[in-house]
Each structure stands twice: as C-alpha cells, then as structure tokens.
Amino acid sequence: MAEPLIRMQNIRKSYGRVQALEDASFHVNEREIVGLLGDNGAGKSTLIKVLSGAVPLTSGDIFIRGKKVNLRSTSDAIAHGIETIYQDSALVTQLSIARNLFLGREPIKPPRFLNRMDQEAMNNVARDLLKQVGISKNIPPTTPIGSLSGGERQAVAIARAMHFDSDLIILDEPTNNLGVAETQGVLSFVRNARDSGHSCIFIAHNIHHVFQVVDRIVVMRRGKVVADDIDPKKTSVAEVERIITGMSDKEIRDAIADGKPSH
Amino acid sequence: MENHSLLQRLIARPEFGPFVLLVVEVAVFWGFNHDFLSPQNISNILAFTVELGLIALAMTLLMTSGEFDLSVGSLFGFSPVLMWTLFNSGITSLEVGFLVALLVAALIGLVNGWFVTQLKIPSFLVTLGMLLVVRGTALFVTDGFPQRTWSAEGSWLANILVGDFFIGPFRIYMSLFWFIAAAIALGYVLTQSRTGNWIQAAGGNPNAARARGVNVSGVKIGLFVLSSLMASFAGIISSLRTSAANPNSGTGYELEVIAMVVIGGTALTGGRGTIIGTVLGILILRVMRNGIVLIGVPGLAYNIFIGAIILGMMALHSWLERRHQAGT
Ligand SMILES: Nc1ncnc2c1ncn2[C@@H]1O[C@H](COP(=O)(O)OP(=O)(O)O)[C@@H](O)[C@H]1O
Ligand SMILES: [Mg+2]
Numbered sequence: 001m002a003e004p005l006i007r008m009q010n011i012r013k014s015y016g017r018v019q020a021l022e023d024a025s026f027h028v029n030e031r032e033i034v035g036l037l038g039d040n041g042a043g044k045s046t047l048i049k050v051l052s053g054a055v056p057l058t059s060g061d062i063f064i065r066g067k068k069v070n071l072r073s074t075s076d077a078i079a080h081g082i083e084t085i086y087q088d089s090a091l092v093t094q095l096s097i098a099r100n101l102f103l104g105r106e107p108i109k110p111p112r113f114l115n116r117m118d119q120e121a122m123n124n125v126a127r128d129l130l131k132q133v134g135i136s137k138n139i140p141p142t143t144p145i146g147s148l149s150g151g152e153r154q155a156v157a158i159a160r161a162m163h164f165d166s167d168l169i170i171l172d173e174p175t176n177n178l179g180v181a182e183t184q185g186v187l188s189f190v191r192n193a194r195d196s197g198h199s200c201i202f203i204a205h206n207i208h209h210v211f212q213v214v215d216r217i218v219v220m221r222r223g224k225v226v227a228d229d230i231d232p233k234k235t236s237v238a239e240v241e242r243i244i245t246g247m248s249d250k251e252i253r254d255a256i257a258d259g260k261p262s263h
Numbered sequence: 264m265e266n267h268s269l270l271q272r273l274i275a276r277p278e279f280g281p282f283v284l285l286v287v288e289v290a291v292f293w294g295f296n297h298d299f300l301s302p303q304n305i306s307n308i309l310a311f312t313v314e315l316g317l318i319a320l321a322m323t324l325l326m327t328s329g330e331f332d333l334s335v336g337s338l339f340g341f342s343p344v345l346m347w348t349l350f351n352s353g354i355t356s357l358e359v360g361f362l363v364a365l366l367v368a369a370l371i372g373l374v375n376g377w378f379v380t381q382l383k384i385p386s387f388l389v390t391l392g393m394l395l396v397v398r399g400t401a402l403f404v405t406d407g408f409p410q411r412t413w414s415a416e417g418s419w420l421a422n423i424l425v426g427d428f429f430i431g432p433f434r435i436y437m438s439l440f441w442f443i444a445a446a447i448a449l450g451y452v453l454t455q456s457r458t459g460n461w462i463q464a465a466g467g468n469p470n471a472a473r474a475r476g477v478n479v480s481g482v483k484i485g486l487f488v489l490s491s492l493m494a495s496f497a498g499i500i501s502s503l504r505t506s507a508a509n510p511n512s513g514t515g516y517e518l519e520v521i522a523m524v525v526i527g528g529t530a531l532t533g534g535r536g537t538i539i540g541t542v543l544g545i546l547i548l549r550v551m552r553n554g555i556v557l558i559g560v561p562g563l564a565y566n567i568f569i570g571a572i573i574l575g576m577m578a579l580h581s582w583l584e585r586r587h588q589a590g591t
Contacts, residue, residue, distance in 0.1 A: 073473075074473070074474040075473065075474060075475070075476045078474065078475070078476070079476075090471045090474060091468065091471060092463065092464045092467035092468040092471055092472065092534065093467060093468065093534075094463060094466075094467040094530075094534035094535045095460070095463055095464060095467060095534075099460050099463075099464075102460075103460060103461075103464055103471070103472065103475045103477065104461075104472070104475030104476040104477045105475070105476075106457040106460055108457065114456075115452075115456040115457055115458060116455050116456055116457075117455060117456065117457050117460065119455075
C-alpha cells in the first residue's frame with residue numbers, strides 16, 4: 001500500500017496525570033476525508049492539536065509522506081502543509097478579510113525596500129477566494145473580520161488554507177455555533193476538498209454531518225483509537241454510536257433505564 | 264455596505280470624532296479671544312506640541328501592537344542630561360553626546376522589549392520599573408540640579424534639530440518638519456507596509472499572528488526601541504530649544520501622551536491604531552492647555568477639562584466600536 005499523507009504512530013500525551021492520548025495511531029491518505037468521532041474527552045482535540053503543532057507530544061512519531069517530522073509549533077505544521085481551522089481563534093478580528101488571508105505572507109509591491117503591501121492584488125485574490133468557498137453575498141474584501149458572522153469567518157479561514165496549498169486541512173467542530181445555511185456551506189466545502197486535491201480531518205458532534213461528507217470514520221475512546229476503518233456507506237449510524245460509547249445494546253438499554261451511564 | 268455615501272464613510276471613521284472636537288475647541292477659544300489664532304500664539308502652540316507629538320506618534324504604533332511605555336517621560340528628561348553631561352565634562356563633542364544618548368535610549372527600549380516579550384511581564388510593570396530606574400539615574404547623576412547648558416545656537420546639530428525661521432509672521436522651528444516627516448513615515452508604516460499588518464495583528468490576536476509565522480516578539484521589541492528613541496530625540500530637541508536640561512523634565516508626560524493616543528482613536532487594548540487620530544489627539548490636548556490659559560481659566564483647572572475630554576472620547580469610541588461590530 002502507498003505511504004499515507006500523514007501517519008501518527010503510538011502517540012502518547014499526558015497533561016500532568018491525565019492521559020489524554022494512550023498509544024493512539026492514526027493515518028490520513030492523500031485526497032481522503034477522514035471523520036474523527038468520539039465522546040467528549042475522548043482525545044480528538046488533543047490528537048489534532050499534536051498534529052497541528054499546538055501541543056507537544058509526550059512520545060510517539062509523526063510521519064508526513066513517510067518522512068519523520070518534528071512539529072514544535074503551529075507555524076512548523078503550516079510549513080508542512082497542515083492547516084487547522086478553529087472557530088475564530090486563527091483570525092485577527094480588527095484586520096480586514098484580505099489582510100487576514102495574507103497575514104505573514106503579504107505580497108510586496110516593487111521596489112521592495114519600501115516594504116509596501118500590494119493591497120490591490122490582495123483584495124482581488126480575496127474576492128475570488130470568497131466566491132470559491134461559497135460566500136455568495138457580496139462582501140468587500142476590506143471588511144474587518146469582526147463584522148462577519150461565524151460561518152463567514154470559518155469560510156475565510158478555509159479560503160486561506162486552500163489558497164496557500166495546504167495538503168491537509170483540519171476542522172475541529174467547525175459547525176458549532178453556525179446557522180443552518182452556514183453549516184451547509186462548511187459541509188459542501190469538506191465534500192469538495194477532495195476534488196481540489198486536499199485531504200481533510202473533520203471532527204463534529206453531529207454524527208449525521210460526518211456521515212454525509214467523509215470517506216472513512218475513525219473512532220476514539222479514552223485516548224485510544226478503537227476503530228479506524230469504518231466505511232460510512234456500509235455502516236449504520238447506530239453501529240457507529242455503539243462503538244463510540246463502547247457499550248453493547250443491552251448496556252445502552254440498561255443505562256437509559258437507570259438514567260445514567262453504566263461505567 | 265458599498266453604497267454608503269462618502270459623507271457617511273467619513274463619519275464612520277474613528278478620526279471623525281476627534282476632528283469635530285478639535286474644530287469645536289478652536290472655534291470656542293477663538294470666540295472668547297481672537298488672539299487665540301494670532302500667528303504668535305499659533306507659533307507658541309506648535310513649538311512644544313511637536314516635541315510631545317513625536318513621542319505620541321511612536322506610542323501609537325506600540326499601543327497598536329498591544330503594549331505601552333510609561334518610561335517615555337523619564338527618557339525625555341534623562342537623554343538631554345546625559346548628552347550635556349558628556350559634553351560639559353569634555354568627554355565628547357555635542358554631536359557624539361547626542362549619538363550616545365540615542366544609543367543608550369535604544370538599549371533601554373531593548374531591555375523593555377526583552378522583559379515584556381521574553382519574561383512575559385506586562386508592559387505596565389516593566390516600563391513603570393524602567394521609569395523609576397531612568398528618572399532615578401538622571402536625578403542621581405545631577406544631584407537633582409539642572410545641567411549647565413551651553414547656548415547651542417550656531418551648532419549645526421542645533422540648527423538641524425531646532426533652528427527657527429519665519430514664514431510670514433509665523434515663527435517655525437525645524438522640529439515641526441521632523442514631526443511631519445515622522446507622522447508621514449509612521450502613518451505609512453502602519454497602513455501601507457507589511458510591518459503595519461504585523462503590528463496590528465500582534466495587538467489584535469498575537470496567537471493567530473504567531474501561527475502565521477509573524478515574529479510577534481520581534482515586532483514588539485522593535486516598537487519599544489522606537490518609542491525610547493523618539494522620547495530621547497524629543498527630549499533633546501526640547502532641551503536645545505529652551506537651552507535647559509533639567510533632570511525632572513518630562514515628569515507625567517507618559518500619561519499625557521497615552522491620553523493623546525487614545526483620544527485619537529487608537530485602542531488601549533491593541534489591534535487598531537491611527538496616526539491621523541493621534542495627530543488630532545495631540546492638537547486637542549495642546550490647544551486645550553493653551554486656550555484655557557488664554558481665556559483666563561486658571562491653569563490649575565486644566566486637568567478637569569483633560570479628564571472630561573478623555574472620558575467623553577472614550578464613550579464615543581466605544582459607542583462607535585459597538586455600532587461597527589453590530590455590522591452597520
Ligand atoms: N490543557 C489541558 N490540561 C489538562 N487536561 C486536558 C487539557 N486538554 C485536554 N485535557 C484532557 O484530555 C482529555 C482529552 O480531551 P480532548 O482531546 O479535548 O477531548 P475531545 O476533543 O475528544 O472532547 C480530557 O480528559 C481532557 O480533560
Ligand atoms: Mg474537542
């Protein structure tokens with residue numbers, strides 16, 4: 001089998017005495033959309049934070065296209081083509097859409113020593129990108145992020161990931177706090193990511209959303225990957241839910257009868 | 264959003280409020296006393312205004328990046344004392360003394376920046392500490408007495424920095440041109456250059472900026488150095504103009520400068536700054552000080568008006584900000 005785009009092997013991560021990840025192994029293939037599911041506290045966010053360089057791992061290895069990498073910061077991960085989209089936090093609300101898109105990579109107008117941004121080019125690219133990610137409203141690229149809705153902000157972050165050629169785009173619960181139409185926008189982006197050559201990790205609470213868009217489902221429970229090859233076309237939502245909770249049918253029925261989980 | 268008329272866009276700008284306030288202020292003072300707009304009085308206002316103004320310009324960039332500097336007033340007093348002490352004791356020429364004073368100022372800015380970005384101590388505490396160190400040094404070195412200042416007239420350095428001449432009835436100091444040049448240069452940096460984008464991002468959301476590869480610490484350290492350099496430069500200009508070097512001069516300037524910057528519309532919390540606003544803020548406070556005395560209000564009442572202006576402008580800016588965030 002071909003080497004996957006991302007391979008994480010035996011990842012452990014502890015926060016003091018809390019073991020957030022215990023020997024988790026995980027991979028993403030080229031042009032693949034992976035859904036990551038698991039109950040609250042299962043370790044999903046920790047896993048992708050390790051992958052996006054936001055938190056250091058305790059032990060384990062990360063390979064990108066077969067090459068071992070050491071991700072010490074989010075900018076390391078971005079340099080390796082891994083872009084993570086958190087709601088809000090990655091954008092500067094005071095700056096315009098275009099200035100956010102190009103932050104840290106602003107094009108310069110000659111002569112270079114004047115250090116002058118090419119704002120016209122930035123605005124033009126931003127206008128095109130906003131259309132591509134499905135913002136149909138006519139929002140000028142000079143609008144500050146602070147006056148956009150949650151979904152529009154999400155779209156700007158996604159547009160940035162697409163423009164700077166990220167290989168892997170990670171979305172951790174991107175549809176929280178979004179309206180119905182905005183959620184549809186994000187889902188259709190995830191669906192299209194594969195066609196534009198990107199891979200994607202999609203974490204969401206709504207299991208139906210995950211079923212709609214992903215190629216493969218990975219389930220985590222208590223810091224471990226307990227299933228990593230679930231085909232959403234051949235598996236039912238109920239079956240996946242059972243894997244997530246780690247309970248049998250009978251245990252679930254008992255738990256509901258008792259009004260509290262059995263473990 | 265796009266079919267707002269030009270007038271509406273003008274009104275929505277953060278500089279609009281300060282602009283109106285300045286116009287009203289000038290009109291009121293002129294109404295009370297027509298001498299207010301006499302060439303002599305205007306020349307008077309400008310001479311000192313630009314000296315404080317230089318500090319406020321640098322402070323605007325620093326505050327946009329989310330930090331501020333309380334040590335500027337002490338540097339304003341310390342740098343000329345250092346320059347004159349070196350010169351009077353025959354250690355250096357005036358020019359070399361000037362360069363040494365700037366170099367020491369840059370070092371002080373570097374230390375401020377290093378404490379804030381590397382030791383992660385809030386700039387309030389770091390620069391408050393530096394204020395005491397620098398002011399204390401100036402007082403200790405001079406025993407608290409003003410330095411003997413040789414009348415600098417005729418030296419080429421003094422001519423470049425504060426040489427004066429008449430344009431019609433207006434007495435203009437060279438420092439006005441330094442101020443205009445600095446305002447244009449820093450306005451350009453803040454709004455046009457990529458460094459300006461980094462400054463705003465560093466103040467608005469430093470983690471996001473860092474994630475995009477922006478050297479947030481580098482930007483802030485650079486701005487602390489700029490702030491110290493400008494305060495030192497302004498102090499020396501002022502000392503040459505008045506032929507005085509008092510270790511106590513500049514006391515309390517840090518607060519007046521920060522007031523000028525926030526009145527102009529720069530956010531105290533960082534992320535948003537305007538040089539045009541700061542220029543207006545500088546004029547608002549200096550015109551107020553001059554006008555109050557001119558129309559016969561006791562000078563001691565000055566602070567009442569300044570405080571009222573600050574509170575009023577903060578209310579206006581926060582109202583505009585909320586309206587802006589609401590997406591109008
Ligand atoms: N910064 C932190 N400090 C201490 N414990 C943490 C921290 N972040 C996460 N954890 C713990 O790690 C475990 C996994 O959390 P997380 O990865 O956020 O789960 P998920 O995203 O699947 O809900 C939880 O037990 C959580 O309490
Ligand atoms: Mg989570």
